[in-house]
Amino acid sequence: MATTNGSAADGPAAKKPKAETKLWGGRFTGAVDPLMEEFNASINVDRRMYRQDIVGSQAYARAIAKVGLITEDERDALITGLDQVLAEWANNQFVLQPNDEDIHTANERRLKELAGPVAGKLHTGRSRNDQVATDMRLWLRDELTELIDLLKAFVASSIERAAADIDVLMPGYTHLQASAFTLLYHSTPTPCARLLPIFLRAQPIRWSHWVLSHAWAMQRDIERLTDLRKRVNVMPLGSGALAGHPFGIDRQALAQDLGFDAISFNSLDATSGRDFVAEFLFAATMVNIHLSKWAEDLCNYSSKEFGFVQLSDAYSTGSSLMPQKKNPDSLELIRGKAGTTFGSCAGFLMTLKGLPSTYNKDLQEDKSAMFQSPAVVSLTRSCVQIATGVLSTLRINPEQMRAALSVDMLATDLAYYLVRRQVPFREAHGLSGQCVARAEEKKCSLNELTLEDFQAIHPKFEADVSDVWKFENSVDQYSASGGTGRTAVLEQIESLKAKL
Structure with a gap:
């Protein structure tokens, strides 16, 4: 049966591949060590670029025809043959052979079987060095477009949720001190544990503000990937192995044929430069790190200790032992996979670190970094x-989010109350701390202190201090752009919509 998974081990027992049958085999006479054959091959990785390799070869056939290196009939024969090769790949009918060490070799070998000796003219003036660099850029360009669209869908979903839930308030956290409460809860007496959550949360915020905080991170990822696409969309084809093209092809026209925005201007750099791969790996790592932080928050918020959110059954699993469990596996997997992308990024940077100029076989690892499982x-x-x-x-x-709010989270608002009455903030901060201490002394919450208690600490406290304990007032005071106030959140929504 035809397959795209063929290799030297899949077919009938074959003789050792002869070096002379390789694209590079002219000066070699001995057989290639089978272990070296496997070690050198990249077909199982770069095969996914079959379409880009064929499209690039068809454009190159048109380019060399324009300068008279092949006739129009030969050009048409090559293009037609390559269409047949493409159809075989697309229909899962392409059969790999033992000597197909990479996608370029496989496609050219099959083209020769279909079109005859004219296939040997296709590589005129071209090297696999500029060919693979071109294939990778074509492939990554398409992938970036799809990834950007998916990120836009995430941001659009965030906008929709933020708009729908704009009036929902929740505690905001710094240092995730609620986790400290969880640990202490299991190691302290119950009365102490009951009081701890009151003093470990930071400030009230809108749930929508939290949602949009991650949307903004993803928007930066969109911008980063969009900017990267400009640097990816530069054509190296026509650079040869390292010195350039000897037959004067029109590289600008070739770039236009392939949809590139520009051509590379130094053949040494064009054939060896893989900073676009490293940049993509970093950008992908940042996407996954942002998702990891988002997932970590939701893992906490979906726990019984918080109870703020509940995941759909479609994105949860259960326990094989504990029937009551509903595990946020989707979030935990997202969180865990960030390490995989970081590992690929760090590993490839180390591959690049010690390389000399122009192409070196180490660069074969660039495809592993992006493609391999x-x-x-x-x-x-x-x-x-x-x-x-x-x-x-x-x-x-x-x-549940509302129930998690406590007036003690408004200690900062108490300081702001005094600031609005011309008390310097540093002094107001200390005075608010004294109010907290007084409440602890009386074993009550801040809003249970009397006006006399407050005025004993500072005479600027008046009867309207009771307005401080309204959570909506607290949240909406942050109305400056970027804040958690209602008007500021609505402004964020409109700004993100405009960017999309």
């Missing part, structure tokens, strides 16, 4: 899609 591109794409699904189906518990 778990592939960074497909992994990142899957994480974004799962995250969008989680967010769009997430159920929130506004009552």
Whole structure:
């Protein structure tokens, strides 16, 4: 049966591949060591660029025809033959052979079988060095477009959730001190444990403000990837092995044929430069790190200790032992996969670190960094899609979020109350701390202090200090752009919509 998974081990027992049958085999006479054959091959990795390799070869056939290196009939024969090769790949009918060490060799070998000796003219003036660099840029360009679209869908879903839930308030946290409460809860007497959550949260915020905080991070990822696409969309084809093209092809016309925005201007740099791969790996790592932080928050918020949100069954699993469990596996997997993309990024940077100028075989690892399982591109794409699904189906518990608010979180607002009465902030901060201490002394919450208690600390406290204890007032005072006030959140929504 035809397959795209063939290799030297899949077919009938074959003789050792002869070096002379290779694209580079002219000066070699001995057989290649089978271990070296396997070690040198990249077909199992770069085969996914079959379409880009064929499209690039068809454009190159048109380019060399224009300068008279092949006739129009030969050009048409090459293009037609390559269409047949493309169809075989697309229909899962392409059969790999033992000597197909990479996608370029495989496609050219099959083209020769279909079109005859004219296939030997296709590589005139071209090297696999500029060919593979071109294939990678074509492939990554398409992938970036799809990934950007998926990130936009996540941001759009965030905007929709933020608008729908704009009036829901929740505690904001710094240092995730609620986790400290969870640990202490199991190691301290119950009365102390009951009081701890009052003093470990930071300030009240809107749930929508939290949602949009991650949307803004993703928007930066969109901008980063969009900017990267400009540097990816530069054509190296026509650079040869390292010195350039000897037959005067029109590289600008060739670039236009392939949809590139520009051509490379130094053949040494063009054939060896892989900073666009490293930059993509970093950008993909940042996407996954942002998703990891988002997932970590939701893991906490979906726990019984918080109870702020509930994941859809579609993105949860259970326990094989404990029937009551509903595990946020989608979020935990997103969080865990960030390490995979970081590992690919760090590993490839180390590959680049010690290389001399122009092409070196080390660069074959560039495709492994992007393609091999778990592939960074497909992994990142899957994480974004799962995250969008989680967010769009997430159920929130506004009552639980509201119940988690406590007046002690408004100690900063108490300081702001005095600031609005011309008390310097540093002094107001200390006075608010004294109010907290007084409440602890009386074993009551801040809003249970009497006006006399407050005025004993500072005479600027008046009867309207009771307005400080309204959470809506607290949240809406942050109305400056970027804040958690209602008008500021609505402004964020409109700004993100405009960017999309």
